Amino acid sequence: MQQEIIQTLITYITTQILKQPGRQIAPAEALISSGLIDSFSLVDLALFIEDNFGAHIDDTELNADTFDTLEQLAALIQGRQ
Amino acid sequence: MQVSAPNSPPAFSPQETVSRVLLRDYQQTPDTVSVYLLDSRQHDSPITYRNLFERSLAFALRLEQAGIQPGAVVILILPHSADLICAFFGAILAGAIPSIMPFLTEKLSPDQYRSSLSALFEITRPAVTITYPEFLEEVLRARGEQRLPKEIIVAENIPTPLDNDFQRLPGLLADPDHIVLLQHSSGTTGLQKGVALSHRSVFNQLNSYSRAIRITSEDVIVSWLPLYHDMGLIAGFLMPILMRIPLVLMSPFDWVRAPARLLRAISDHRGTLCWLPNFAYNFCAQKIRDRDLEGVDLSSWRAVINCSEPMHWSSHQMFLERFSPYGLRPQALATSYAMAENVFAVTQGGITSPVVVENIHQRALFDNQRAELSNDADLSIEMVSAGQPIANTSLRVIDSNGKLLPDRQIGEIAIRSDCLLTGYYNRPDLTEKAFIDGWYQTGDLGYLANGELFVTGRKKDLIIVGGKNIYPQDLERLASDVEGVHPGRVVAFGVFNEAAGTEEVVIVAEVDDLQPGIRQLTADKLRQHITRNSDIALRYAHIVEHGWLLKTSSGKIARAANRDKFIAEIKPTA
Numbered sequence: 001m002q003q004e005i006i007q008t009l010i011t012y013i014t015t016q017i018l019k020q021p022g023r024q025i026a027p028a029e030a031l032i033s034s035g036l037i038d039s040f041s042l043v044d045l046a047l048f049i050e051d052n053f054g055a056h057i058d059d060t061e062l063n064a065d066t067f068d069t070l071e072q073l074a075a076l077i078q079g080r081q
Numbered sequence: 082m083q084v085s086a087p088n089s090p091p092a093f094s095p096q097e098t099v100s101r102v103l104l105r106d107y108q109q110t111p112d113t114v115s116v117y118l119l120d121s122r123q124h125d126s127p128i129t130y131r132n133l134f135e136r137s138l139a140f141a142l143r144l145e146q147a148g149i150q151p152g153a154v155v156i157l158i159l160p161h162s163a164d165l166i167c168a169f170f171g172a173i174l175a176g177a178i179p180s181i182m183p184f185l186t187e188k189l190s191p192d193q194y195r196s197s198l199s200a201l202f203e204i205t206r207p208a209v210t211i212t213y214p215e216f217l218e219e220v221l222r223a224r225g226e227q228r229l230p231k232e233i234i235v236a237e238n239i240p241t242p243l244d245n246d247f248q249r250l251p252g253l254l255a256d257p258d259h260i261v262l263l264q265h266s267s268g269t270t271g272l273q274k275g276v277a278l279s280h281r282s283v284f285n286q287l288n289s290y291s292r293a294i295r296i297t298s299e300d301v302i303v304s305w306l307p308l309y310h311d312m313g314l315i316a317g318f319l320m321p322i323l324m325r326i327p328l329v330l331m332s333p334f335d336w337v338r339a340p341a342r343l344l345r346a347i348s349d350h351r352g353t354l355c356w357l358p359n360f361a362y363n364f365c366a367q368k369i370r371d372r373d374l375e376g377v378d379l380s381s382w383r384a385v386i387n388c389s390e391p392m393h394w395s396s397h398q399m400f401l402e403r404f405s406p407y408g409l410r411p412q413a414l415a416t417s418y419a420m421a422e423n424v425f426a427v428t429q430g431g432i433t434s435p436v437v438v439e440n441i442h443q444r445a446l447f448d449n450q451r452a453e454l455s456n457d458a459d460l461s462i463e464m465v466s467a468g469q470p471i472a473n474t475s476l477r478v479i480d481s482n483g484k485l486l487p488d489r490q491i492g493e494i495a496i497r498s499d500c501l502l503t504g505y506y507n508r509p510d511l512t513e514k515a516f517i518d519g520w521y522q523t524g525d526l527g528y529l530a531n532g533e534l535f536v537t538g539r540k541k542d543l544i545i546v547g548g549k550n551i552y553p554q555d556l557e558r559l560a561s562d563v564e565g566v567h568p569g570r571v572v573a574f575g576v577f578n579e580a581a582g583t584e585e586v587v588i589v590a591e592v593d594d595l596q597p598g599i600r601q602l603t604a605d606k607l608r609q610h611i612t613r614n615s616d617i618a619l620r621y622a623h624i625v626e627h628g629w630l631l632k633t634s635s636g637k638i639a640r641a642a643n644r645d646k647f648i649a650e651i652k653p654t655a
Contacts, residue, residue, distance in 0.1 A: 035613045060338075
């Protein structure tokens with residue numbers, strides 16, 4: 001299940017945010033603290049997660065302290081489904 | 082063509098200074114709330130004029146203790162907070178010159194931030210930096226061998242003075258022609274060009290601009306804009322505080338994560354005025370859910386003013402369509418052309434009549450540099466007017482020889498006013514270059530028609546992303562740090578993204594090793610390096626083979642030509 005979530009997130013992030021569909025993202029790779037996902041795209045990511053996984057992420061949680069990797073994000077989503 | 086507006090009776094006297102206005106507000110309206118500072122949970126902390134003056138006084142006395150001399154520069158590196166506001170005014174009360182620097186965000190590499198700070202310190206030679214405890218280490222490292230700034234003040238445990246012996250403060254004795262603040266734009270290039278403004282220029286701007294937007298005591302200004310940028314610093318900070326207009330202020334960091342907060346704040350505080358860069362119209366229209374707008378009432382909003390990057394009518398329409406069900410009125414849509422060198426506004430559109438929008442013949446625009454009206458929607462582009470000059474400001478459009486151009490002919494915009502910069506701080510060379518016969522040469526291109534200004538582009542290769550000015554040479558220099566990327570074989574430029582309503586940054590680099598794996602790796606490294614070391618997120622990192630980039634006859638990379646080639650070959654999808 002977590003694998004599926006991670007794969008869906010990778011597809012979304014690489015095609016919609018990075019516009020680099022061939023890009024791979026490792027589950028433990030830093031997303032926010034590395035600047036891979038810029039602040040303007042964080043709202044998009046939260047809306048995508050809500051629409052596709054039914055998990056709400058509050059705007060005050062959109063920072064590297066709450067999640068910085070796909071693994072952490074997938075765990076957060078699973079915990080809220 | 083040259084246009085001027087009639088002079089206006091001043092609201093502030095020509096002898097006014099910021100310190101004296103603050104003192105008067107403190108004495109006359111101590112219990113009036115000046116700023117409602119919103120936190121990330123939408124709770125607000127009201128700051129009265131008494132709080133503002135007393136806390137600023139505390140900073141002023143602390144600066145005196147540190148041996149600050151009148152006219153010395155104080156760099157402020159603080160998050161959006163009451164401390165930032167009061168440290169700013171405290172420096173002015175102490176007779177010093179404050180300059181606000183962006184705060185280090187989590188994505189920025191500390192190394193790069195430190196070298197930006199060093200570049201800033203070298204030119205401005207600040208006496209003091211005020212910062213937060215967690216940031217002390219960075220500032221200490223950035224000051225390097227010159228040990229400038231000499232003094233670093235940590236903005237905590239600053240005691241509130243017991244005896245308010247403020248009458249002798251140097252700031253209260255300041256001359257209106259003294260420099261009151263410095264404003265920088267971003268990047269290594271921008272940090273070396275601090276715009277120095279006098280009290281007189283600031284108050285002349287406030288007099289003219291408040292009149293242009295018909296400010297009254299009924300107004301409430303709402304802003305999420307950063308204070309290190311002219312739009313946020315003047316329209317969203319100094320103007321309301323000094324004119325006793327309530328200000329509802331939130332952090333850009335909070336807004337970008339929850340754009341609905343801006344609309345909620347307007348609704349809760351019956352906000353009337355707000356300034357936004359063009360991309361924010363798209364951002365708000367696209368990223369706010371209906372549930373976040375429940376109960377929001379925007380009927381109090383009398384002007385939302387588009388400013389600081391190229392304006393697009395489609396962005397206005399998108400915004401209006403999204404928010405008119407919540408009470409936003411079409412006549413609230415307004416525009417402005419502004420720059421730090423004129424304190425803030427040069428022109429104002431809307432407010433008393435709808436913003437002028439023209440359909441311009443596209444071919445004539447590109448081929449003849451003429452803006453001819455067209456009836457054919459397919460062959461034309463919509464141009465949004467930035468309005469007419471504010472009082473005591475003249476503008477003209479000139480050709481490369483400085484000759485006045487007729488109406489509708491595109492040329493460089495030059496301005497003359499009573500609120501221009503004193504100079505680029507410690508850079509007389511740059512100041513001299515910027516003026517011809519008393520006219521400030523903006524570097525922006527545009528045309529005049531019936532007294533209205535239309536801005537069409539830029540003379541210099543400047544990229545404007547979300548209202549932030551980015552110098553491509555800074556990005557190209559950074560790109561050359563990446564393994565496999567070489568100086569002179571890399572180019573940076575902006576490409577307009579219709580959906581986002583702003584430019585997105587593209588970097589094209591020639592590399593020798595074109596194996597797919599290496600290519601991908603270089604693109605990744607490039608993206609990461611630029612994103613972590615600049616104020617922008619790199620959208621397109623494009624790796625090409627040797628010989629792809631177009632050069633001028635003198636062997637320099639031609640940015641505009643390469644931009645056209647990129648769009649033609651690799652048209653980016655929105």
